[in-house]
Amino acid sequence: MTGTSTKVADVVAANPAVWNAITCAEVNARLEDASAEEIADWAVATFGSRLAVAASMQDTILPHLFGTRLPGVDVLFLETGYHFAQTIETRDEAARRFPITIVNVTPRQSVAEQDAEFGKDLFARDPNSCCFMRKVDPLARSLQGYDAWVTGARRVDAVTRANLPVVTWDEGHGLVKINPIALWSDFQVEIYQTAHGLPRNPLVAQGYPSIGCEPCTRKVAAGEDARSGRWAGTDKTECGIIA
Ligand code: SF4
Numbered sequence: 001m002t003g004t005s006t007k008v009a010d011v012v013a014a015n016p017a018v019w020n021a022i023t024c025a026e027v028n029a030r031l032e033d034a035s036a037e038e039i040a041d042w043a044v045a046t047f048g049s050r051l052a053v054a055a056s057m058q059d060t061i062l063p064h065l066f067g068t069r070l071p072g073v074d075v076l077f078l079e080t081g082y083h084f085a086q087t088i089e090t091r092d093e094a095a096r097r098f099p100i101t102i103v104n105v106t107p108r109q110s111v112a113e114q115d116a117e118f119g120k121d122l123f124a125r126d127p128n129s130c131c132f133m134r135k136v137d138p139l140a141r142s143l144q145g146y147d148a149w150v151t152g153a154r155r156v157d158a159v160t161r162a163n164l165p166v167v168t169w170d171e172g173h174g175l176v177k178i179n180p181i182a183l184w185s186d187f188q189v190e191i192y193q194t195a196h197g198l199p200r201n202p203l204v205a206q207g208y209p210s211i212g213c214e215p216c217t218r219k220v221a222a223g224e225d226a227r228s229g230r231w232a233g234t235d236k237t238e239c240g241i242i243a
Contacts, residue, residue: 067098082213148176
């Protein structure tokens with residue numbers, strides 16, 4: 001833990017109101033026009049190792065952005081047990097390439113244990129319960145002990161994210177949430193990946209612009225909404241960890 005982050009943690013512990021919706025809104029107003037690099041610099045200077053980065057491994061932008069600024073940073077990967085092999089390979093390549101600490105966030109039950117208690121392929125019958133047990137609950141438990149977490153969510157991901165702030169108070173988890181690439185277009189994503197020669201999840205180029213668990217992700221046709229391939233055929237649009 002750095003000296004800066006120790007101070008922040010101590011202050012927050014002594015006065016939990018230091019970080020709340022109001023203070024986050026103030027910081028958000030200051031950072032809304034900042035670059036992703038400037039937002040990452042602020043996050044690292046403010047929270048140090050008391051922040052965690054969540055990465056789906058659809059790309060490796062956040063592991064690079066934060067690994068280069070905060071070597072050893074915890075990168076949370078929700079290991080649901082249902083990922084594409086390509087996503088696992090992308091995670092492992094990121095771990096080889098960047099100075100990060102991959103934290104595999106696991107559900108309370110293995111897939112086999114969940115099948116035994118709730119029946120096989122719960123995702124097909126009750127995806128909300130499946131997502132809760134394999135993503136929402138594990139993430140909530142893993143965020144305990146951090147003062148801030150970082151996500152790769154962007155406004156262009158979906159209409160439900162159109163007003164996504166850069167910095168916000170995450171009431172549900174009780175910590176600051178930082179979305180440093182919230183304002184990025186797909187073109188900016190491409191520029192960053194190319195400029196830094198980042199490892200890529202090969203599924204993106206194969207027609208999967210939004211990648212989740214394999215049973216709940218399908219290819220998207222040209223012109224279709226990027227997230228329309230997630231839980232296709234249902235009214236579910238989010239797993240519950242971002243919005
Ligand atoms: Fe289960 Fe599908 Fe949610 Fe993954 S995305 S946790 S398989 S419902």
